[in-house]
Structures are given as structure tokens and as C-alpha cells.
Amino acid sequence: MKEEQLSVEQQTLERLNFASAGLGKAIINSEPYNNFIKARNRFRIDESAKDASMEYNTVLRDYQMRANYGGLTSDDEKIIEEARKKAMGNNVLRDSHTSQEKLIGLYQEVNEYLSEKLKFNFAELAKPAGGCCG
Amino acid sequence: MIETQIKYITDEFVRSLQSTPEVIEYIDALNNYESDMELSSLTEKYYSLSAEFQKKQYDGTLTQPEIAELRVLASRIQNNKVNKELAEKQNSVKEILRGCNATISNEISMDFAKLAAPTSGCCG
Secondary structure (H helix, E strand, O other): OHHHHHHHHHHHHHHHHHHHHHHHHHHHOOHHHHHHHHHHHHHHOOHHHHHHHHHHHHHHHHHHHHHHOOOOOHHHHHHHHHHHHHHHOOHHHHHHHHHHHHHHHHHHHHHHHHHHHHOOOHHHHHOOOOOOOO | OOOHHHHHHHHHHHHHHHOOHHHHHHHHHHHHHHHOHHHHHHHHHHHHHHHHHHHHHHHOOOOHHHHHHHHHHHHHHHHOHHHHHHHHHHHHHHHHHHHHHHHHHHHHOOOHHHHHOOOOOOOO
């Protein structure tokens, strides 16, 4: 009886594992995923895009640090907006950002769709344990 | 708009989850929690008193008996059978869901749940 029960549990887990892998595979076959991979690969070999990204990230880090300490002025808002515009002027970097946003949008949509059916938020409970930003 | 193929596969995934004992038990516990009148009245009272006492704390008029009253309420909520049951079932379901997320994430080479979860207040 115990062995039978174990086998039912194993079957349930295997079915769940199969369905989870299926969902992952469906995502990697989707347009947003493929667009992201292509854009990311282009970014990785483009020196000017990497420089533009680094430059923007330096400004962004400084901005976030000031924001955390409550020292933001309207000048900082202008600086970050200009830095963002400059970075997005690089086509490869812009494509990489846009495709990443679209992919995350897809993940969120899938999560909303399945969470509505489950009646609880899947991602909220399934995300790895850790700090709130972990 | 989710692609039809993803929708179809997601439906399969949902059906597999819905037939998992841990998920069934968690949903039952969630329904019990939501329909428990005593618990909802205790929780409502707790939040309303917390807000009221926070104001008093700013004004420096919060008394020890008031702090004690809030603590008693919190302890009654924590020890409520339905609440405890929900916490227990949530721990079990989390284990199952994290396993599913690990499998999905392994396929897509990034953490699905972390990216798909609604952004929380503390991390923006």
C-alpha cells in the first residue's frame, strides 16, 4: 500500500515536471524569447553598445544612490533622462532593452493567466526564497 | 496577447498543478481562510487599531494597555487554527511550486518566477 502510494506521488511529480518543462520549451519557441536571444547576442559582440550601456549604468548607479539618500534634485532628473536618451540612441542597446522588456512582459502575462486559473499567484509563491529583492 | 501554443501548454500545466494534492489542500485552506468570519473580524480589528495606535505613537499618547491589546490580537490571529493551517499548507505548496519553477527556469536559462512576479514595494 505504501509502495503504491509512493508510486502515485511519483507519477504526480513526474507529470508536473513534464508539464513544467513543456511550458519552458513553449517559451523558448516563442517570438519574444527568440527576439531577446538574438538581440542579446548582437549586444555581446558590439563594443559601442557595451560602452553605451556601461556609460548609462554609471549615471544610473549615481542617480539611484542619490535617490536612496533622498538627495535628488530636478537636475538629476534631467541628467538621467539625457543619459537614457543617449544610451537608447544606440540601436543594438535599445533593441536589447526593448526585447528584454517584451520578454519579461510575456513572463508576467503567462503568470497572470495561470494565476487567475489557479486562484493564487504562482510566481509569488514559486520564486526562490530570500530577501525581498532576492 | 499570449500565443495560442503557450496558452495551450499553460492550460496543461495548470491542470497538472490542480491535480496535485499539495495544491488542492492549499486552495482548500485558502478558501477556509477567506470565509472564516472570526479571523477576518480579528484581522480587520488588528489593522484598524494598528493605524490608530501609530497616530497615537507619533503624538506620544500611546499607552501600555493599548500596546498589550494589540499584542493579544496579534497572538490570537497567529494562533488561529485556520491561519496556522494556511501557513502550513502554503509551505508545502511552495516546495512544489519552486520545483516547477526550477524546471521552467532550467529550460529558459533564467528565473521565470523572479521575473514574472508582481514587483514588490521594497524593490520597486
